[in-house]
Amino acid sequence: MSFLAIARATLAKDVRLEWRSKDAINAMLFFSLLVVVIFSFAFDPTAEESRRIAGGLVWVAFLFAAIVALNQTWARELRNQVLDAYRVSPAPATPLFIAKALGNFLFVGVLEVLMTPLFVMFYKLRPLGLGWELVPVALLGTWALVVNGTFFAAMSLRTRAREIMLPLLLFPLSIPALLGMVNATTAILTGEESPAFWIALLVAYDVVFTTACLLLFETVLEAE
Amino acid sequence: MKRGFTILGIVTALLLSIALYTALAWAPTEQTMGHVQRIFYYHVSSAWTAFLLFSLNFISSIVYLVKRNEKADIFALVSAEVGLVFCTVVLVTGPIWAKPVWGIWWDPADIRLNSTLALWLIYISYLILRRFSTSSRIGVIAAVWGIFGALDVPFVFFSIWFFRTQHPSPVIAKGGSLDPKMWIAVLINWAAFMCLAWLVCWTRYRLEVAQREVHEAEAMQSLMEGAR
Numbered sequence: 001m002s003f004l005a006i007a008r009a010t011l012a013k014d015v016r017l018e019w020r021s022k023d024a025i026n027a028m029l030f031f032s033l034l035v036v037v038i039f040s041f042a043f044d045p046t047a048e049e050s051r052r053i054a055g056g057l058v059w060v061a062f063l064f065a066a067i068v069a070l071n072q073t074w075a076r077e078l079r080n081q082v083l084d085a086y087r088v089s090p091a092p093a094t095p096l097f098i099a100k101a102l103g104n105f106l107f108v109g110v111l112e113v114l115m116t117p118l119f120v121m122f123y124k125l126r127p128l129g130l131g132w133e134l135v136p137v138a139l140l141g142t143w144a145l146v147v148n149g150t151f152f153a154a155m156s157l158r159t160r161a162r163e164i165m166l167p168l169l170l171f172p173l174s175i176p177a178l179l180g181m182v183n184a185t186t187a188i189l190t191g192e193e194s195p196a197f198w199i200a201l202l203v204a205y206d207v208v209f210t211t212a213c214l215l216l217f218e219t220v221l222e223a224e
Numbered sequence: 225m226k227r228g229f230t231i232l233g234i235v236t237a238l239l240l241s242i243a244l245y246t247a248l249a250w251a252p253t254e255q256t257m258g259h260v261q262r263i264f265y266y267h268v269s270s271a272w273t274a275f276l277l278f279s280l281n282f283i284s285s286i287v288y289l290v291k292r293n294e295k296a297d298i299f300a301l302v303s304a305e306v307g308l309v310f311c312t313v314v315l316v317t318g319p320i321w322a323k324p325v326w327g328i329w330w331d332p333a334d335i336r337l338n339s340t341l342a343l344w345l346i347y348i349s350y351l352i353l354r355r356f357s358t359s360s361r362i363g364v365i366a367a368v369w370g371i372f373g374a375l376d377v378p379f380v381f382f383s384i385w386f387f388r389t390q391h392p393s394p395v396i397a398k399g400g401s402l403d404p405k406m407w408i409a410v411l412i413n414w415a416a417f418m419c420l421a422w423l424v425c426w427t428r429y430r431l432e433v434a435q436r437e438v439h440e441a442e443a444m445q446s447l448m449e450g451a452r
Contacts, residue, residue: 148372155353155369158358158365159358165353169349169353169369172376173372173376175342175345175376175380175383176379179383180383201379201382209372212371212375216371219364219368220364223364223365
């Protein structure tokens, strides 16, 4: 099977599984809804204040929620020794990783599309900068979280307390990406400065870590 | 080997005593900050030692991934552990100095403070990963994490680089404003800390080797008993 065929088959299988069970997306949606509601009770900000804090709030909510999807990425494959079967098959490891990362990107993307109107509503958000610039920030930021998250989820498969291990690995390493997303979003919402520097930082982060993940995934899959 | 260890121990003890004297008595008192400034000798020496050990962790991780040499794996573990201890010293002495001089314990927007803190967090994750792992090939996974952690460092630095810094960097970088006696004191302290780090790493290395041998022997014994 070719590279693309393997990636497409894995992705189609994951999307079908998620479409039928809706486990991850429901949990993520409810979790981020709770974050929105609880923070809006806790702060009750004015429109001006919420422009300052919304960037941080939104991204932290999505980061925490994404853990749900990331954690089930590989755990699902442990049942019935699917991963072992994959390892002994002649298929290369890279398309598997790409499919898994794309699947998670899709799930978290759907979450973001559904949650953004709620954030706008609860926090009275109206960007003073160029609103469309939020789209590349969201795409780059989500990829930054998801590519590393998918990789670390594979790394933490053989650990005690697996579910808690993933955030312990992902959060410290995501500090620069998170700073990039939050500052870019805040820059766009307040319209006070250009988000260009932060977008460039996110692009560089994505390129470097995607390359590292692709190069090292085979090693991790063999060692896991 | 055993002799070298004893000699290193004696040298470390001597250097640490001299370093204590130079830092606390011999070096001149700073004009504006007073005696508080003397913490600088410990702070800077620990920082240099910690950064060096983290770099060694990165190098050993790569060596282990390429050559699968167990010594490199043990060294990666040891350098991360000892580096973390020195990094903790940096993060503790920093605020102690900052409170009387800046008036605040911690500056949440300062580049050097935050980079060091992020580095500290990354290596804690590294040790937690090693501790929690149940895989027999944890060395490989830890080495991969070591490389990812090192890749993250420039990003951490750039992501906070255009925040202002009030951390006194020019003192070392330009060199001019530092009294020569202070220079000597900081270098002696650094040498002493490096020897101490070397000594601790060596001890920890021997301990880890012994532990792995014990594990192996135990595994062999239970295999033999099972076969009987």
